[in-house]
Amino acid sequence: MKQSRKGAPGALLTNANVLDYLPPQMNAAPDPRVEIADLRIAGGRIIERGRGLAPHEGEEVRDLGGRTVMPGLINAHHHLYSTLAPGMPPPANTPRSFQDVLTEIWWKLDRALDPEAIRISAVSGAWDSLRCGTTLIFDHHSSLTSVGGSLDLVEQGLREAGVRGCLCYEVTDRGGPGSRDTCLEETRRYLQKTAAPGDGVPAHSVPWFKGLVGAHAGFTLEDGTLDSLAALCTEFDTGVHMHLAEGSTDREICKDRGWPDPLERLDRHGLIRPRSLLAHGVDLTPLDLQTIEEKGAWLVHNGRSNMNNGVGRAPVDRFPPRSCLGTDGLDGNMFGELRTTFYRGNETGRGPLGFHGAERFWIGGYQLAREIFGEPFGSLDAGAPADFLIGCEDQKQPLHQGNWLSLLLFGMQPRLIQEVWVDGAPRYRRGDPAPYDGQACRAAAQRIWDRMANL
Numbered sequence: 350m351k352q353s354r355k356g357a358p359g360a361l362l363t364n365a366n367v368l369d370y371l372p373p374q375m376n377a378a379p380d381p382r383v384e385i386a387d388l389r390i391a392g393g394r395i396i397e398r399g400r401g402l403a404p405h406e407g408e409e410v411r412d413l414g415g416r417t418v419m420p421g422l423i424n425a426h427h428h429l430y431s432t433l434a435p436g437m438p439p440p441a442n443t444p445r446s447f448q449d450v451l452t453e454i455w456w457k458l459d460r461a462l463d464p465e466a467i468r469i470s471a472v473s474g475a476w477d478s479l480r481c482g483t484t485l486i487f488d489h490h491s492s493l494t495s496v497g498g499s500l501d502l503v504e505q506g507l508r509e510a511g512v513r514g515c516l517c518y519e520v521t522d523r524g525g526p527g528s529r530d531t532c533l534e535e536t537r538r539y540l541q542k543t544a545a546p547g548d549g550v551p552a553h554s555v556p557w558f559k560g561l562v563g564a565h566a567g568f569t570l571e572d573g574t575l576d577s578l579a580a581l582c583t584e585f586d587t588g589v590h591m592h593l594a595e596g597s598t599d600r601e602i603c604k605d606r607g608w609p610d611p612l613e614r615l616d617r618h619g620l621i622r623p624r625s626l627l628a629h630g631v632d633l634t635p636l637d638l639q640t641i642e643e644k645g646a647w648l649v650h651n652g653r654s655n656m657n658n659g660v661g662r663a664p665v666d667r668f669p670p671r672s673c674l675g676t677d678g679l680d681g682n683m684f685g686e687l688r689t690t691f692y693r694g695n696e697t698g699r700g701p702l703g704f705h706g707a708e709r710f711w712i713g714g715y716q717l718a719r720e721i722f723g724e725p726f727g728s729l730d731a732g733a734p735a736d737f738l739i740g741c742e743d744q745k746q747p748l749h750q751g752n753w754l755s756l757l758l759f760g761m762q763p764r765l766i767q768e769v770w771v772d773g774a775p776r777y778r779r780g781d782p783a784p785y786d787g788q789a790c791r792a793a794a795q796r797i798w799d800r801m802a803n804l
């Protein structure tokens with residue numbers, strides 16, 4: 350395992366039952382397919398796909414005996430900083446609204462984080478995700494008393510786990526102008542760092558990390574800050590990753606402040622644009638959804654988080670074509686997220702979302718990754734990143750062209766994953782020890798919980 354983490358010369362996986370969703374051409378329409386194939390892997394990519402491929406000298410050859418291989422999962426909206434939250438003492442004042450949930454829980458947690466807690470939250474949360482088959486996380490980070498360098502700590506944690514990341518810092522005005530400027534500076538620093546391959550990284554390799562401009566939500570951002578965010582998007586030719594209309598709070602605060610409605614306000618400031626990633630989108634009008642579609646921005650559905658926070662039901666059946674799924678910090682289980690999205694669509698009568706909707710949201714994650722990374726994620730053909738999971742030998746039902754979505758919705762569980770590969774090497778094999786010290790992790794959790802009690 351240790352040796353392969355550093356990168357083996359190459360591998361040939363034979364007799365894989367391969368599911369993939371998109372052709373390798375970057376702008377191709379989804380075309381899910383299942384077929385038995387051999388995959389040759391080198392330099393972090395799949396370099397050949399076919400039947401009966403002959404081994405090359407020095408190549409590690411493994412016969413998968415028909416086991417399932419599918420692209421690593423994409424989590425389009427996560428908060429690794431919240432990894433240590435489960436089990437924390439309840440807040441002194443019981444939250445009665447979504448705003449209370451923010452002020453009593455999350456805005457205390459993100460102030461309690463220290464650098465070591467940020468790193469260990471990232472590595473332990475990324476490890477959870479990896480074991481559930483996720484190989485790329487779009488993370489939305491906040492640590493208001495440890496802002497400078499915090500994205501490097503998140504990156505370090507992801508590297509230790511072996512998971513790719515698209516990172517950003519949640520810029521906000523809730524700490525005052527000085528704090529906001531520190532958030533903007535961290536954003537700029539990380540965008541500069543990830544704009545080009547690092548020293549010694551071959552130009553043709555698949556990037557492990559990308560950056561986005563990050564922001565909390567419109568209702569904690571002043572107009573001038575929105576302008577600064579838009580300027581960063583333009584300067585780095587990218588989009589903003591932020592919360593939008595997570596329940597009615599966004600709209601209510603806009604009304605109180607005399608601002609336009611949330612989506613309109615962001616649009617006026619130039620933030621609804623290609624590569625922008627808007628999480629939740631619960632309280633949006635049909636016109637808002639049309640604007641998001643026309644401007645080419647992405648909407649991320651976080652069904653389980655919406656249910657947990659009681660913010661309402663997102664109009665998922667009207668979400669634009671650029672839509673995908675994220676866990677919003679709840680856990681790393683994207684199969685669970687997909688399943689909940691589908692169940693929720695059926696809850697009040699089968700219909701509005703259906704199989705097609707679930708497929709669209711699932712494949713959307715790969716299309717988002719393509720847009721941000723410029724790499725053919727979602728394909729397991731020659732040229733694609735070698736990011737995939739291998740199923741167990743004891744998988745109960747056969748996987749074929751006609752049932753892949755049904756198996757994902759009703760059959761796939763993290764416990765059916767045997768291995769997860771990222772960048773052409775296994776980063777997780779069932780039974781591997783965790784890449785962090787559990788005792789140190791629990792100590793970090795207790796430390797931040799204790800701190801939270803005094804905030």
Ligand SMILES: [Zn+2]
Pocket residue numbers: 426427428489592628677678
């Ligand atoms: Zn979120």
